[in-house]
Amino acid sequence: MTEHTESAALWSAPSAHEPVDARVSVPGSKSVTNRALVLAALSVDPGWVRRPLRSRDTLLMAEALRAMGVQIEEGAGPDGTGESWHVLPAGLHGPATVDVGNAGTVMRFLPPVAALADGPVTFDGDPRSYERPLHGVIDALRVLGARIDDDGRGSLPMTVHGGGSLAGGTVEIDASSSSQFVSALLLSGPRFDQGVEVRHIGETLPSAPHIRMTVDMLRKAGAQVDTPEDGGEPDVWRVTPGALLGRDLIVEPDLSNAQPFLAAALVTGGRVTVPDWPQHTTQPGDALRRIFSDMGGSCELDERGLTFTGSGRVRGIDVDLSDVGELTPGIAAVAALADSESVLRGVGHLRLHETDRLAALTKEINGLGGDVTETDDGLRIRPRPLHGGVFHTYDDHRLATAGALLGLAVEGVSVEDIATTGKTLPDFPAMWTAMLGGPAGPRGGSGGQRVEERA
Structure with a gap:
């Protein structure tokens, strides 16, 4: 504590x-806003995030994506009313520095994005962020082909050495401490060369509705996702490689x-x-x-x-x-x-x-x-x-x-x-x-x- x-x-x-x-x-919703920003940043065409939450966690996410080359313009929506963010995807690049604050979505969702960047991306944050578990994402990304320097801590601070792409494939993780480990890999999975198959091997899986939120938003962005709820294997999610489409999303x-x-x-x-x-x-x-x-x-x-x-x-x-x-x-x-x-x-x-x-x-x-x-x-x-x-x-x-x-x-x-x-x-x-x-x-x-x- x-x-x-x-x-x-x-x-x-x-x-x-x-x-x-x-x-x-x-x-x-913070959860919807930050997932929408990640998906828009990885899409092949521009998208709108309408009625976004403007809070510390979402502003940290937006600034982190900007640091990696994504353009996020704030203003009125496409109909000229209401606050919206216009997300213009670009080639992800480093060197970049990401301040995660103490936001679980930023510290966990963005390392897979950084692995797709061309160059190193350093992650740091509030003192408490050093104590929060991140090993599930770090270990999984290494299995999928990423190079990460964390001095063996399994936590922040760390540097992800992006190579412009990631092989992807099958990975086993224990997401007992956070369902965000699963969501993090699924969100970027369509951009991995082989997609991703995430197999949860822990005894429990907290906050499962957040994974269903991730899957629902991926599908609306054009991704093909197979889940346990579709009659697949228990605790196994598969994302097929493919293009994500920009959306006009109302949060x-x-x-x-x-x-x-x-x-x-x-x-x-x-x-x-x-x-x-x-x-x-x-x-x-x-x-x-x-x-x-x-x-x-x-x-x-x-x-x-x-x-x-x-x-x-x-x-x-x-x-x-x-x-x-x-x-x-x-x-x-x-x-x-x-x-x-x-x-x-x-x-x-x-x-x-x-x-x-x-x-x-x-x-x-x-x-x-x-x-x-x-x-x-x-x-x-x-x-x-x-x-x-x-x-x-x-x-x-x-x-x-x-x-x-x-x-x-x-x-x-x-x-x-x-x-x-x-x-x-x-x-x-x-x-x-x-x-x-x-x-x-x-x-x-x-x-x-x-x-x-x-x-």
Whole structure:
């Protein structure tokens, strides 16, 4: 668990003195935006990414691709409305330097791209990025023909010596620590001389919906992909070599980033509507409809979007979150406010995320008077009266929103470094305040997020 910074600014989390009643427009999906940028960069013709998320992680991805020669122009879309990024593929080249920050998608998706570049590409990032697992991608790329200097660490910093192409072929990997290892190889697979066959040999595979998202986006870009869901071998994905086509892609709202706002309705017994919630999606955040309903609310999906209504009671839950681990911090915060015990399972891999999320949640919720214990693969949360105090975030955006959630029901909670939410959700403090009926603050320029208090 990365240590918190004592000097970081504290944000007084506002408490809710009445049920929330708001309409919250969340910006685009980080996962979709960054996959779209990679696929557009590897395509044979220009493409558009419309309604992209503008956050630290996506801007790092865009800058990294620019460093390797890809042109990304920001402005209005092809119809003259809305913010869009026009991606103009070019010959990938080095020397180049990539700053991954602490973005898993950047540090894992781009080394295969760099292996296709003509020249060396050096990867570096935040101190925590050195601790996050990357060996699955590094080892796989070496098997597929890449040359990588990492001093044997299996992590950053490192240099990928691109040769202009990559042989590709079959590779076995253990993606138990991150499904991004699989997605990273699949995204660039059409550009490998022999394509790629990825065989997962680990005991578990977390966040499988993210792999389905990758496959879906590859197919829409013209790639041929065979998957276990198509009747193929379990835990085996095959991508045929071929050209990727530029697309005009509209990015869905980030459903995982809708979590704190839906949770606010649950915790306060209120109502929140998120417009443009897709009827069908590969985003893991769609599971919030089921999970939060099981915890005491109800939802309605119609032409207005998703409306979630709290019942005034928060129930504990026993749930396997292996496919949706990114939702764990928010669910843990809600569970700490429930009227019965919760058990969150299948998320041992969260110890290797932006921080050790299980240790951090345990320490911070217990620091407010909670009763959280770690299990081998998750958390056990028993209800106890909570009190105010400092909720540390460890440079983790989802810890920050979890602290804000607790502050709704607990007076005197101060969240350390709320600005870390900018990793995926710019302007979160203003959105949160507006949801509670306060001034929304500046709008626009950050993906179009909007909060409106309903009359």
